[in-house]
Amino acid sequence: xxxxxxxxxxxxxxxxxxxxxxxxxxxxxxxxxxxxxxxxxxxxxxxxxxxxxxxxxxxxxxxxxxxxxxxxxxxxxxxxxxxxxxxxxxxxxxxxxxxxxxxxxxxxxxxxxxxxxxxxxxxxxxxxxxxxxxxxxxxxxxxxxxxxxxxxxxxxxxxxxxxxxxxxxxxxxxxxxxxxxxxxxxxxxxxxxxxxxxxxxxxxxxxxxxxxxxxxxxxxxxxxxxxxxxxxxxxxxxxxxxxxxxxxxxxxxxxxxxxxxxxxxxxxxxxxxxxxxxxxxxxxxxxxxxxxxxxxxxxxxxxxxxxxxxxxxxxxxxxxxxxxxxxxxxxxxxxxxxxxxxxxxxxxxxxxxxxxxxxxxxxxxxxxxxxxxxxxxxxxxxxxxxxxxxxxxxxxxxxxxxxxxxxxxxxxxxxxxxxxxxxxxxxxxxxxxxxxxxxxxxxxxxxxxxxxxxxxxxxxxxxxxxxxxxxxxxxxxxxxxxxxxxxxxxxxxxxxxxxxxxxxxxxxxxxxxxxxxxxxxxxxxxxxxxxxxxxxxxxxxxxxxxxxxxxxxxxxxxxxxxxxxxxxxxxxxxxxxxxxxxxxxxxxxxxx
Numbered sequence: 001x002x003x004x005x006x007x008x009x010x011x012x013x014x015x016x017x018x019x020x021x022x023x024x025x026x027x028x029x030x031x032x033x034x035x036x037x038x039x040x041x042x043x044x045x046x047x048x049x050x051x052x053x054x055x056x057x058x059x060x061x062x063x064x065x066x067x068x069x070x071x072x073x074x075x076x077x078x079x080x081x082x083x084x085x086x087x088x089x090x091x092x093x094x095x096x097x098x099x100x101x102x103x104x105x106x107x108x109x110x111x112x113x114x115x116x117x118x119x120x121x122x123x124x125x126x127x128x129x130x131x132x133x134x135x136x137x138x139x140x141x142x143x144x145x146x147x148x149x150x151x152x153x154x155x156x157x158x159x160x161x162x163x164x165x166x167x168x169x170x171x172x173x174x175x176x177x178x179x180x181x182x183x184x185x186x187x188x189x190x191x192x193x194x195x196x197x198x199x200x201x202x203x204x205x206x207x208x209x210x211x212x213x214x215x216x217x218x219x220x221x222x223x224x225x226x227x228x229x230x231x232x233x234x235x236x237x238x239x240x241x242x243x244x245x246x247x248x249x250x251x252x253x254x255x256x257x258x259x260x261x262x263x264x265x266x267x268x269x270x271x272x273x274x275x276x277x278x279x280x281x282x283x284x285x286x287x288x289x290x291x292x293x294x295x296x297x298x299x300x301x302x303x304x305x306x307x308x309x310x311x312x313x314x315x316x317x318x319x320x321x322x323x324x325x326x327x328x329x330x331x332x333x334x335x336x337x338x339x340x341x342x343x344x345x346x347x348x349x350x351x352x353x354x355x356x357x358x359x360x361x362x363x364x365x366x367x368x369x370x371x372x373x374x375x376x377x378x379x380x381x382x383x384x385x386x387x388x389x390x391x392x393x394x395x396x397x398x399x400x401x402x403x404x405x406x407x408x409x410x411x412x413x414x415x416x417x418x419x420x421x422x423x424x425x426x427x428x429x430x431x432x433x434x435x436x437x438x439x440x441x442x443x444x445x446x447x448x449x450x451x452x453x454x455x456x457x458x459x460x461x462x463x464x465x466x467x468x469x470x471x472x473x474x475x476x477x478x479x480x481x482x483x484x485x486x487x488x489x490x491x492x493x494x495x496x497x498x499x500x501x502x503x504x505x506x507x508x509x510x511x512x513x514x515x516x517x518x519x520x521x522x523x524x525x526x527x528x529x530x531x532x533x534x535x536x537x538x539x540x541x542x543x544x545x546x547x548x549x550x551x552x553x554x555x556x557x558x559x560x561x562x563x564x565x566x567x568x569x570x571x572x573x574x575x576x577x578x579x580x581x582x583x584x585x586x587x588x589x590x591x592x
Contacts, residue, residue: 038086038087038110039084039085039086039087039110040084040085040086040087040108040109040110040111040113041082041083041084041085041108041113042081042082042083042084042085042090042106042108042113042116043081043082043113043115043116044060044080044081044082044106044115044116044117044118045078045079045080045081045115045116045117045118045151046058046060046075046079046080046081046094046096046117046118046119046120047079047117047118047119047120047151048099048119048120048122049119049120049121049122049293049294049297050121050122050125050126050129050144050217050219051122051126051144051146051153051171051172051219052144052146052151052172052219052220052221052352053144053146053151053152053153053172054077054078054079054080054150054151054152055079055096055099055120055151056077056079056096056097057096057097058074058075058079058094058095058096058120059072059073059074059075059094059095059096060072060073060075060081060092060093060094061073061092061093061094061095062085062090062091062092063090063091063092063093077150078149078150078151079151080150085108086108087108087109087110088107088108089105089106089107089108089337090105090106090107090108091103091104091105092104092105092106094118094120096120098122098123098124099120099121099122099123100120100121100122100123100294100504101120102118102120102121102274102275102292102293102294103274103275104118104274104275104277104292105277107336107337107338109338113338114279114287114288114289114290114338114339115289115290116289116290116291116292117289117290117291117292118291118292118293119291119292119293119294119297121293121294121296121297121504126173128142128171128173129142129217132175132215134213134214134215134356135177136213137179137180137182137213138177138178138179138180138213139177139178139179139180139211139212139213139214139215139216140175140176140177140178140214140215140216141161141175141176141177141178141194141215141216141218142173142174142175142176142215142216142217142218143173143174143217143218143219143220143353144168144171144172144173144174144218144219144220145157145159145168145172145174145196145198145220145222146172146219146220146221146222147201147221147222147224148221148222148223148224149223149224153168153170153171153172153173154168154172154198154201154222155168155169155170155171155172156168156198157172157174157196157197157198157201157220157222158195158196158197158198159174159176159194159195159196159220160194160195161176161178161192161193161194161195161209161211162178162192162193164176164177164178178192178211180211180212180213182213185310185311185312185440185444186437186440186441186444188235188237188238188308189210189211189212189235189308189310190210190211190212191208191209191210191211191234191235191238192208192209192211193205193206193207193208193209194206194209194218194233196220196222198222200224201222201223201224201225202222202223202224202225202226202227202228202229203227203228203229204220204222204228204229204231205228205229205230205231206218206231206233207230207231207232207233207234208232208233208234208235208238209233210233210235210238210304210308210309212308212309212310213310214309214310214355214356214357215355215356216304216309216353216354216355216356217353217354217355218352218353219352219353233351233353235305235308236305236306236345236349236383237308237383237436237437239345241393241394241428243345244345244383244394244428244429245394245395245396245429245430246284246345246346246396247345247346247382247383247429247430248326248345248346248347248348248380248381248382248430249284249285249346249430250284250285250330250335250341250342250346250347251335252329252333252378267470267471267472267473267579267580267581268371268374268470268472268473269472269473269474269475269476269502269581270369270371270376270472270473270474270502271474271502272295272324272328272367272369272474272502272503272504273295273328273331273332274294274295275292275293275294275295276292276293276294276295276298276327276328276330276331276340276341277290277291277292277331277334277338277339277340277341278290278291278292278293278298278339278340278341278342278343278350279335279336279338279339279340279341279342279343280343282342282343282344282346283344284342284344284346285335285336285342285344285346285347286342287336287338287339287342287343290338290339291343294504295324295327295328295367295504296362296366296367296503296504296505298324298327298350299320299323299324299327299362300354300358300359300362301350301351301352301353301354302323302327302343302348302349302350302351303316303319303320303323303358303361303362304353304354304355304357304358305348305349305350305351305353306319306323306348306349306381306436307319307323307358307436307439308440309355309357309358310357311357311439311440311443312440312443312444313357313360313361313364313443313449314439314443314447314448314449314452315439315440315442315443315449315452316357316358316360316361317361317364317365317449318434318439318443318449318452318453318456319361319381319434319436319439320358320361320362320364320365321365321368321369321370321379321449321453321471322370322379322381322433322434322453322456322457323348324362324365324368324369325369325370325376325377325378325379326348326378326379326380326381327340327341327348328369328376329376329377329378329379330347330378331376332375332376333378335347362505363505363506364449364509365449366474366503366504366505366506366507367474367475367501367502367503367504367505367507368471368472368473368474368503369471369472370453370457370469370470370471370472371469371470371471371472372466372468372469372470377457377469379433379434379457379469380414380430380432380433380434380466381432381433381434381435381436381456382428382429382430382431382432382433382434382435382436383428383429383435383436383437384422384425384426384427384428384429384431384435384436384437384438385397385407385408385409385419385422385427385429385431385432385433385434385435385438386404386405386406386407386419386422386423386424386425386426386427386435386438387400387401387402387403387404387406387407387408387416387427387431388404388423388424388425388426388427389426389427390427390431392426392427394426394427394428394429395426395427395428395429395431396429396430396431397409397412397427397430397431397432398411398412399411399412400427400431401416402416402417403416404423404424405418405419405420405422405423406418406419407419407422407431407435407438407456408431409430409431409432410465412432412466413465413466414432414433414465414466414467415459415464415465415467417455417456417459417460417467419435419438419442421438421441421442421445422435422437422438422441425437432466433456433457433466434456434457435456438456439452439456442455448567448568448576449567450471450565450567450576450577450578451576453471454471457469457470458470471578473563473580473581474501474502474503474507475499475500475501475502475503475507475510475535475563475580475581476499476500476502476563476581477497477498477499477500477561477563477581477583478498478499478500478539479497479498480495480496480497480498480559480561480583480585481495481496481585481588482494482495482496482546482559482588482589483495483496484589485588485589485590486590486592487548487589487590487591487592488548488591488592489548489549489550489551489552489553489554489591490547490548490549490550490552491547491548492545492546492547492548493545493546493548493589494543494544494545494546495512495514495543495544495545495546495559495561496541496543497512497541497542497543497544497561498539498540498541499535499539499540499541499542499563500538500539500540501535501536501537501538501540502537503537504537505537506534506535506536506537507534507535507565508534509532509565509566509567509569510532510533510534510535510563510564510565510566511530511531511532511533511563511564511565511566511571511572511573511577512530512531512532512533512542512544512561512562512563512564513525513530513561513562513563513564513573513582514526514529514530514544514546514559514560514561514562515560516546516548516557516558516559516560516589517557517558517560517584518553518555518556518557518558520553520555521552521553521555521557523560524548524549524552524557526545526546526547527572527573528547529544529545529546529547530544530572530573531543531544531545532566532571548591552591553591554591554592555590555591556587556589556590556591557587557588557589557590557591558584558585558586558587558588558589559584559585559588559589560582560583560584560585561582561583561585562579562580562581562582562583563579563580563581563582564577564578564579564580565577565578565580
């Protein structure tokens with residue numbers, strides 16, 4: 001079933017006509033020429049994104065534009081590399097056994113290059129994490145303690161969370177179960193401090209860690225020496241009014257509301273960025289180190305820092321797309337030559353900790369971005385967008401004219417949109433784009449994540465100003481064909497489909513829809529054969545069947561095939577589900 005929300009668009013030639021369109025984007029700076037002005041030092045280390053261990057067997061290829069200048073490095077057990085290179089930007093390809101490869105751009109300065117940590121995603125989940133299950137009414141805090149310099153596990157490190165104590169095992173792994181008090185679904189989480197101590201190392205204290213029901217994963221890298229390293233882990237939504245006002249104050253790379261012609265009314269197929277370079281140890285947007293990771297690891301590490309991990313799944317899924325799109329925008333409009341985006345509230349908060357609930361939201365929406373005018377959209381969001389109490393403490397919305405029960409900032413090109421669920425709440429943050437608290441409140445009222453996304457970024461199908469962005473599709477169809485072209489009314493045939501998943505993660509909620517069409521008869525669908533499949537990253541061969549009705553008139557029919565996401569999880573294609581792409585194979589079938 002294709003559904004009335006997608007219009008049929010096919011040219012009558014002997015080829016498939018694609019409604020989806022690839023954005024064809026690449027990592028900024030990856031092909032930049034290196035300067036001949038002199039030499040600088042690249043200081044790089046490679047770590048496992050789940051354990052924090054040094055990754056064994058790493059090879060780094062410096063893919064400079066001139067083929068003769070390509071250099072390959074085999075890293076030692078510490079997975080550290082310090083080497084002299086010509087000043088400028090270098091395209092790096094980083095590979096290791098049992099890990100996913102990563103490509104990035106490293107900027108080498110003449111005087112003081114920023115140290116770079118590359119986080120490679122393991123293909124297999126570590127054994128310690130296999131059987132961790134949720135415990136109702138408890139926060140399960142686990143992770144690894146490692147030596148920052150050489151990337152080896154630190155056994156018998158002492159970990160404390162409030163009054164709870166444990167120690168790491170021989171692999172550096174630890175786990176704590178902390179009871180949490182039940183609270184209302186829109187309440188702020190309680191906080192506590194995590195502390196890690198080990199002989200010969202600086203102690204590490206993580207202040208104001210949010211404690212909510214579910215499981216949370218940490219990587220603690222300890223530096224050798226004495227003293228205490230302290231970091232404030234206060235959740236974004238618990239930060240000071242001044243910080244919230246400066247939220248997402250990082251400059252855009254171009255005019256965000258530049259003219260773009262007619263709005264797109266179809267989903268575009270977009271290949272997400274391969275990686276993102278994140279500035280760490282920052283003062284607002286000025287950072288002193290760089291951490292490089294895959295895009296989905298970036299979203300996994302950031303979403304629980306911006307959204308509250310105990311919020312409803314549909315709130316978190318909507319937030320994952322906004323977070324991913326905002327970060328991806330800066331891959332193509334980097335803040336600095338050294339890094340794309342910062343990890344502070346001036347950009348998006350990001351750290352090494354993750355949670356299972358936000359990981360799930362990232363997986364459900366993997367690779368989905370927002371586009372406007374055929375380019376990745378800088379999807380702004382704010383703590384509370386309701387137009388009440390504007391201009392007061394914590395709200396920097398200077399065009400808060402929509403009134404209570406509405407969100408918007410018309411003077412900043414964000415038109416008003418009705419939000420009765422937010423009525424009575426004071427504006428907090430910059431007041432533009434998606435309302436973070438609003439995603440939770442609307443989800444509690446039964447709205448699904450694609451509706452929430454469309455509400456904030458497309459005004460529920462009535463776009464205007466910056467509320468004119470559409471979701472992209474990371475899924476595409478490369479080819480499809482029926483197993484028979486001459487049929488009789490009442491016959492059954494199979495449709496073989498070559499699909500592509502451009503996201504880093506598998507999509508398991510994919511529905512395959514199909515119809516046949518002729519001008520004389522119109523559309524004929526067979527919803528009984530709509531099929532749910534899983535599309536792994538890369539090429540996939542899948543199939544679905546189709547029953548030609550016994551009363552189907554004879555004639556020539558086009559074959560239409562579509563990919564949908566099953567938003568409500570009922571394994572049927574309905575009006576609440578998300579259409580991604582559909583294709584037409586003209587004159588594919590003859591019913592005799």
